[in-house]
Amino acid sequence: MKQTSTTYGILAEYDSTHGIYGACEKVRDAGYKKWDACTPFPVHGLEKAMGLSASKLPWMVLGAGIAGAALAIIFMVWVSAFDYPLNIGGKPTWSIPAFIPVMFEVTILFSALVTVFGMFWLNGLPSWHNPLFQSVRFERVTDDKFFIVIESSDPLFDQVRTQKLLEDTGAINTEVLEA
């Protein structure tokens, strides 16, 4: 085990959802902020055990939807009523009903794109590499094992005490990861 300043964090391994659930509560109560839990499948209620706050994503999507609707209506009014007015079926150039389908589509388009790419951004994706991949045991995170990683950038991080905390939570194995 190397003791260097380039430590990325400490990885702890658990056998069951029950185990990681209790461990998350302990890490949360110890006051750590820069840490994460990795599981092979979604564990219901784990976000509560981790003390995660609600995602910012819905607000980003709301903003994108409003922006899409506004952009569509402004653009169509500008084009069909000011820049290049056309007589279509004798209807007024300012015909809002004709604009609504496009407004709706652009609202959906903007919301959907921001949902997907906003989620990527909040998750730190795309990324070529993550220091967790150096752990051989971590490969089983897509199979049957559960992991907690506490990063060294956390202000409370102390290699000895953090490792002790993770061992006390019932981890079946802990290891120090290099950055």
Place this chain on the structure above:
Amino acid sequence: MQTATKISDDMRVPSKSFWHKMPIIAFMLGVTCILYWIGAFKADPHRAMYGYLFAFICVLSIALGAMFFVIVQYLSRAGWSVVVRRIAEFAMWTMPLMLLLFLPIAFWAQDIFAWSHIEPGDILLEKKASYLNLNFFMVRAAIYFAIWLTISWWFYKTSAGQDAGNRPEDTRKLWAMSAPAVILFSMSLTFASIDWLMSLQPHWFSTIFGVYFFTGCFLAGMAFMTLILLCLQAAGILTKTVTLEHYQDLGKLMFGFTVFWAYIAFSQFMLYWYANIPEETEFYMHRLQHGWEYVSYAIPFTNFFLPFFFLMSRHAKRNKIGLATFCIWTLLAHFFDLYWIIMPNFGAHGLPEGVQPPHASISANDLVLLAGMLALLVAYVSYLIVRKNIIPIGDPKLAESLHFENA
């Protein structure tokens, strides 16, 4: 077992509860309102029957919406909704009351439907007479009620039969029957909306009308059911089984159908507005004049923009006061929408050239009758609530529903 004790606490309405007085109070209120309306009927049967049709469609749409909710839970093999489903089953099993309330419409159909007396030279109606005639109208109404009574009776009976226990195989039967039931339901509802609403303006037609009415039905059914749940919980009943998670899902469904309603309503409008063909725009032309234009311009706000932005928030769906406000609003907005569909037709058909149809007006008689029919509906539903199990305790998916959480 922990869950077993929890459920038995919530299975029946406690004997001291105020809910035991509800059936008789609501029944008395309903009868009083209807007696009041009979005075108006004696003065002007023609106008009063229009109000009757309006009030009847309002309460019928609640029962039909609840019926669709029940069918679709089985169709999708849903687990989350088990603890709230029984209330929808009660609301759909009010169908015998609906049949009773329909009878006056059958008797006074000539006062309501202009196509029942075709004026000579009305070629369109002469062509439509093979469908729009009183005999066939009655046969069709009998078929709709036969379908609705059968569906609501069988689904309620089979679900309630599981309460005694040891009948988990019935769930498979309910799943299997939900597929034909949803087809029969949607066909009968579509044709009923054509017969009872669209044919009020017999020259006009809309291919999307059945979906439009269906969406309103579902919203009304959901709002009614959620309101009943909230009222039961306010009285300390069902508090251990129905959680905010269930309310959030009911809210989500209502939010989705609010958007769907707007989508359908706007689709119908935009196509007619774009094509601008007289026999299609007739519906909107009349509703954009004669005082109805205020209603027409208000409906997008009352039925879409306000509920849309209100219910978008997760907090509004998980707040009982907020959700109850929304349910009341949705029910009123749905009634408003039906008033806008039905009432402009009064006295508007077969007018001589140059004569304007009557100006928009609202009659207190219509509202009193609506209150009366709603009271009868509440009386019927609360009668079932205090006498039956209000949770389907024998449903194999009950445990899943009790532990349901929005991820």
